[in-house]
Amino acid sequence: MLQYVIAGLALGGIYAIASAGLVITYVSSGILNFAFGALAYFVARFYYFLHTQHGWGILPSAVVAIGLCAPAIGIVLYGILFRFMRLSSPLIKVVATVGLLVAVPSLATLIFGNQAIQAAPGLAPEPVRVFHVIGVPVTLDQVIVYCCVVATVIIGAAVLRYTDVGLKVRAMVDSPAMTGLSGTNPGAVSVGVWAVSIFFAGLAGVLAAPTIGLDPINFTILVAAAFAAVIAAKLRSLPIAVSVGLLMGIVTSLIQRYLPSDSNWTTEIVDAIPFMVIAVVLLYNLVRRGSFGDAERVGGPLDRAIVPQGESRLAGSTASALDAGSIGLLGRYAGPALLMVVATVLPLIVQGFWVGLFAQAFAYGIIFLSWTLVVGEGGMLWLCQITFAGVGALTASQLAVNHGWPVLAAIVVGGLVALPMGLIVGFLSIRLGDLYVALVTLTFGLLMENLVFTQNIFVNQGLGVNMNRPTFAGSDLAFTYLSLAAFAVVALFIVNLRRSTTGLALNAVRWSEPAAKTTGISVVQMKVLVAGLAALVAGIGGGFLAAAQTSAQPGNFATFAGIVWLAVLVTVGVRSNVAALVAGIAFVMMPSLAQAYLPTWTANIPPVLFGLGAIGVAKFPDGTLAQQGQAFRRFLQSRIDRRPAPLAVAMAGDGPTGTIPTGPSTPPAPPSPRVTQDVSP
Amino acid sequence: MTEPILEVRDLEVRYGPSQALFGVSLSATPASVLCVLGANGAGKSTLARAVSGLVPPSAGTIRFEGRDITGKPSHRIRKLGLTYIPEGRGVFPDLSVIDNLRMAVGQEKRGERPAAIDRAIEIFPVLGSRRHQRAGSLSGGEQQMLALARALAASPRLIIADEMSLGLAPLVTESVFQGLDAARKSGITVVLIEQFVHRALSLADACVILMRGRVGWSGPAAEAGREVLERYLGEGEHSAAPVG
Numbered sequence: 001m002l003q004y005v006i007a008g009l010a011l012g013g014i015y016a017i018a019s020a021g022l023v024i025t026y027v028s029s030g031i032l033n034f035a036f037g038a039l040a041y042f043v044a045r046f047y048y049f050l051h052t053q054h055g056w057g058i059l060p061s062a063v064v065a066i067g068l069c070a071p072a073i074g075i076v077l078y079g080i081l082f083r084f085m086r087l088s089s090p091l092i093k094v095v096a097t098v099g100l101l102v103a104v105p106s107l108a109t110l111i112f113g114n115q116a117i118q119a120a121p122g123l124a125p126e127p128v129r130v131f132h133v134i135g136v137p138v139t140l141d142q143v144i145v146y147c148c149v150v151a152t153v154i155i156g157a158a159v160l161r162y163t164d165v166g167l168k169v170r171a172m173v174d175s176p177a178m179t180g181l182s183g184t185n186p187g188a189v190s191v192g193v194w195a196v197s198i199f200f201a202g203l204a205g206v207l208a209a210p211t212i213g214l215d216p217i218n219f220t221i222l223v224a225a226a227f228a229a230v231i232a233a234k235l236r237s238l239p240i241a242v243s244v245g246l247l248m249g250i251v252t253s254l255i256q257r258y259l260p261s262d263s264n265w266t267t268e269i270v271d272a273i274p275f276m277v278i279a280v281v282l283l284y285n286l287v288r289r290g291s292f293g294d295a296e297r298v299g300g301p302l303d304r305a306i307v308p309q310g311e312s313r314l315a316g317s318t319a320s321a322l323d324a325g326s327i328g329l330l331g332r333y334a335g336p337a338l339l340m341v342v343a344t345v346l347p348l349i350v351q352g353f354w355v356g357l358f359a360q361a362f363a364y365g366i367i368f369l370s371w372t373l374v375v376g377e378g379g380m381l382w383l384c385q386i387t388f389a390g391v392g393a394l395t396a397s398q399l400a401v402n403h404g405w406p407v408l409a410a411i412v413v414g415g416l417v418a419l420p421m422g423l424i425v426g427f428l429s430i431r432l433g434d435l436y437v438a439l440v441t442l443t444f445g446l447l448m449e450n451l452v453f454t455q456n457i458f459v460n461q462g463l464g465v466n467m468n469r470p471t472f473a474g475s476d477l478a479f480t481y482l483s484l485a486a487f488a489v490v491a492l493f494i495v496n497l498r499r500s501t502t503g504l505a506l507n508a509v510r511w512s513e514p515a516a517k518t519t520g521i522s523v524v525q526m527k528v529l530v531a532g533l534a535a536l537v538a539g540i541g542g543g544f545l546a547a548a549q550t551s552a553q554p555g556n557f558a559t560f561a562g563i564v565w566l567a568v569l570v571t572v573g574v575r576s577n578v579a580a581l582v583a584g585i586a587f588v589m590m591p592s593l594a595q596a597y598l599p600t601w602t603a604n605i606p607p608v609l610f611g612l613g614a615i616g617v618a619k620f621p622d623g624t625l626a627q628q629g630q631a632f633r634r635f636l637q638s639r640i641d642r643r644p645a646p647l648a649v650a651m652a653g654d655g656p657t658g659t660i661p662t663g664p665s666t667p668p669a670p671p672s673p674r675v676t677q678d679v680s681p
Numbered sequence: 682m683t684e685p686i687l688e689v690r691d692l693e694v695r696y697g698p699s700q701a702l703f704g705v706s707l708s709a710t711p712a713s714v715l716c717v718l719g720a721n722g723a724g725k726s727t728l729a730r731a732v733s734g735l736v737p738p739s740a741g742t743i744r745f746e747g748r749d750i751t752g753k754p755s756h757r758i759r760k761l762g763l764t765y766i767p768e769g770r771g772v773f774p775d776l777s778v779i780d781n782l783r784m785a786v787g788q789e790k791r792g793e794r795p796a797a798i799d800r801a802i803e804i805f806p807v808l809g810s811r812r813h814q815r816a817g818s819l820s821g822g823e824q825q826m827l828a829l830a831r832a833l834a835a836s837p838r839l840i841i842a843d844e845m846s847l848g849l850a851p852l853v854t855e856s857v858f859q860g861l862d863a864a865r866k867s868g869i870t871v872v873l874i875e876q877f878v879h880r881a882l883s884l885a886d887a888c889v890i891l892m893r894g895r896v897g898w899s900g901p902a903a904e905a906g907r908e909v910l911e912r913y914l915g916e917g918e919h920s921a922a923p924v925g
Contacts, residue, residue, distance in 0.1 A: 164787065167776075171784050174773040177735055180755035181765050183788045183835070187754075302735075302767050305726075 003136040004253045010142040012249020013149035014208045018226035019233070019241040020152060021200030026235050027173045028193045031082055031093050032435055034442075035100035037223030039198055040205030041216040043070045045108045047206045048120050048214055053112075062123060062206065070202030071195035078194040081615060083187065086176075090434040094381050095570055095617045102567040103611025105216035106604040114604070120209035128210075145207050152200075153242060160238075169193060177302045217560055224446060225274030227439055232281045235435075248277060268451055275447045282428065282440060336578050340488070343581060347480045355476040357588050359548035362483035365584030366541030368569045369490050369577060370534040376575035377498065378530035379510040380430065381438045384445035385538045386562025388418040390554060391448070392539025394458045397465040397552035407470040411543030415536045422535025426528040445559035453554035464553035467546040483544050490537055491577040497533075506530060564607060571613025684747065686711045686839055686870050687732070687763075692741035694724075694731045701727040703894045704741070709839070709887070714861070714871045716885035716902060718878060720914060723891040725874045726768050729841045732872075733765035734758040746838065760788055762838035766845060768874075771828035774817025778808055778827060781816050785831035801834035804860060822853030829860050839870040846877050858884060878910060890914065 018036065026032050033039075043065050051061035077100075085093055122128075124140035131138045160166035168189050171179045176186040205219060212218040229248060233241035252273050259266040347358040367389045374382045392414035399410035421444075429440035452458075458465065473482040497503050505526055508516040513523050546552040568587045573579030590606045685708035694702040702724045709715040719725045730736045732743055734755035743751045745763050755765075765771075772781050779798070786797040802809045805826040811819060816827055825845050832840050842861060846854040854877065862884055865871050875881035882888060885902035890913040897913045898905070 164783075167780055167783055168787070170776060170780070171773050174775045177755070178767070178771070178773055179784075180735070181733060181759055181767065181771075182784045182831070183756050183759040184784070185754065185756045301769055 008250035008253025010145045012246035013145040015245035016242040018204040019229035019245045021197040023241045025197040034097040037220035038101045038104035040201040041219040043202030044205035044209045066202040070198045074194035074198030094438045099611045099614025106607040117214040120214045122210040228274040228277040271450045275443045359480040361585040361588040363544035365581040368580035370538035374534035382441045384441040387445040387448045388535040388538035389542030390557025391418045392542030393546035393552040396543035397467040414543040415539030418539030419536040423532040426531030430527045458554045464551045567610040567614040688744040690742045713886040716873045716881045716888045719891035724894040764832045764837040765841045768843040770824040772816040779812045801830040841872040843874045
């Protein structure tokens with residue numbers, strides 16, 4: 001019994017340090033750092049680089065990696081990125097940190113090389129000494145974890161409670177604007193907090209490396225588990241986050257005592273524990289309060305009063321249909337039509353292998369359209385579209401191959417199986433707020449990946465299940481065109497949805513939830529509807545992808561791969577159908593082109609670029625393609641239409657390149673400044 | 682005529698796409714009370730926020746004690762001696778009373794801080810008995826006393842008090858006004874943003890009336906008679922706002 005508790009405390013200690021690092025940046029900057037695990041990996045990898053690969057001693061390596069490099073990363077990230085995001089919407093904050101999550105591990109590989117690392121040493125000298133406490137073996141690594149946790153708690157509490165620096169941090173958490181008015185620079189406090197947060201990331205990373213190995217995905221899963229503690233603390237309370245982290249470690253360890261140690265089922269349950277904790281906490285809060293309400297609010301009323309509304313949103317308004325007329329038919333449809341022509345001609349030009357890639361690219365395009373729906377129309381960030389695609393693919397292959405269904409019917413039913421999942425996850429998470437949607441969908445994806453996608457009926461000893469293509473479109477070229485047609489159908493559906501009353505209602509919800517409510521729109525209902533449709537689209541896209549690849553591999557639908565997909569799409573543009581197609585082509589073709597024509601080390605560059613692209617939404621919420629499209633249309637308009645441009649150069653919301661205007665001069669419905677109404681407590 | 686301690690010239694402020702202030706100019710002489718009046722949404726608080734550095738002006742200049750402070754961050758402006766007590770409750774609700782005061786005197790020399798805190802508590806003794814209470818759990822009046830104590834503890838040269846009487850009982854309002862009057866007598870300039878028009882005018886030396894982001898009228902407080910007030914604040918505003 002005791003040995004399980006002792007082992008559990010080591011894991012719990014790492015959770016506790018990670019959750020402390022996550023909470024402090026959330027309460028002080030309003031940013032929940034999804035890249036925390038990736039940064040932990042980076043520091044741990046750097047420590048390994050110094051200590052193992054360059055033979056530095058433990059102490060100098062630890063001081064340089066954890067003590068200097070980690071805080072420096074925090075300071076740089078704050079200086080170039082997070083400083084500008086204080087006032088951004090939760091959506092943009094999540095996307096930017098997700099971009100970082102995608103970019104950092106590849107960056108680490110580029111810097112430190114990509115050799116496989118079997119075992120990573122911790123802070124204890126090798127071979128690790130083992131003590132016996134009351135008959136229980138304890139490694140020096142574990143002892144170091146305990147010491148770090150105790151030191152973190154004691155020093156942290158003392159600094160926060162008794163020092164001037166701690167007072168300033170607490171004041172900053174209360175209200176940055178008031179802190180500034182009291183003569184303390186809130187920026188300086190933030191820099192310090194970020195430095196400490198990434199220091200914690202580095203510490204957690206180096207401490208965890210001996211147990212979980214130096215693999216970026218394991219680190220992010222570890223931190224996803226620490227999210228459970230952070231959510232239990234309602235993102236704000238340090239003591240609760242640290243205690244729940246410790247407790248979760250102990251429970252994880254204790255449960256293994258009562259489960260058969262030789263069963264796959266045990267590993268699955270153990271992996272799923274943090275996600276069950278999240279589910280329980282969310283359900284409890286949902287039942288008890290219906291909403292987390294203030295949890296997402298950062299700062300005081302004064303801080304909200306001085307924020308201009310309607311700026312820098314990822315999914316603001318689609319322009320009103322009325323403005324579309326001024327752009328002209330040519331301007332509206334030239335881009336999409338041109339791209340469709342190119343997409344139709346390209347597969348005819350290229351040979352063999354590349355034709356098949358186009359079929360995959362168009363299938364990815366369909367999956368990406370589900371984000372166009374849920375992010376672009378619904379204004380929510382879903383991180384589990386890949387899971388829905390996986391559900392669609394696995395269902396379709398089972399039905400088509402093992403039950404002999406017609407392929408297209410199997411693909412559609414695959415989508416229909418994903419649909420209720422989207423509805424349920426949406427129903428549970430949407431009323432809690434944007435940040436929780438991202439957290440819950442991430443959790444749902446990991447849970448499905450651990451519990452469902454691992455079943456042998458899908459895995460089939462690692463081979464996956466074969467997937468047929470429809471008999472009338474058996475060849476690569478024919479199936480490529482079938483995929484393109486399916487993409488066009490879904491894209492047209494989205495165009496029509498935008499034009500419909502439902503689309504208008506969604507637009508209203510994106511601009512202002514309170515205002516939409518007062519006109520009688522049910523916000524939750526609209527968002528759940530979009531979530532369900534998006535799950536359907538993702539499921540169908542998944543079916544097409546499996547057919548393009550001629551097999552359904554559960555391993556292809558790992559949640560973190562989906563985050564890379566999202567980064568790709570966000571880079572190109574998340575509000576436009578055309579962007580989804582371009583993103584699909586780019587995602588499939590870039591690595592293959594790089595593989596065929598460039599040296600192998602360049603394989604790590606696309607993820608870094610896509611990650612940086614996603615980070616770029618902080619500056620260009622519409623994505624790069626949308627920016628270009630907007631510029632192109634302004635150009636067209638100035639050539640074709642000599643009339644003066646209307647005040648709101650609002651782009652056609654229903655044209656497939658429809659983008660949202662951002663920046664001060666263009667929102668179609670200028671929001672009123674929050675001058676007077678929000679200031680009373 | 683003495684040199685003005687605060688001088689605002691042609692100030693314009695935008696919140697994103699919408700403009701809140703259009704070419705506002707005003708000035709305050711040392712150790713006087715300047716009263717800023719105006720209907721809801723006239724731009725009073727925006728003016729105060731721009732002067733104190735919370736929102737950046739899009740045009741115009743702000744000079745404090747002859748120094749250009751336009752666009753400076755709020756903590757710099759505070760260090761120069763210009764203190765803004767924001768509308769609502771100008772306290773940190775999650776910090777204790779004593780921590781609120783510690784934050785306020787953070788710019789003083791370390792050795793002088795306890796004395797500054799004691800002085801502040803002397804002004805409003807009720808705060809002394811609430812030392813370790815969360816500021817957010819104080820009554821509205823006590824919170825405003827704390828806000829004013831925070832402002833006075835930091836030895837300011839100018840205080841902008843934004844609607845301090847909002848939502849307070851008349852007796853409490855009176856003690857807040859007395860605190861401001863005492864501050865003026867000790868040589869501090871007060872910019873008073875108020876809804877209690879007549880009480881504010883009785884304290885004020887000069888008066889500026891804002892209308893839809895522009896200066897509608899300005900002059901000595903004594904000349905801001907019934908006609909001026911009715912013309913610029915309107916009967917409706919009058920009857921809605923409590924007349925002190």
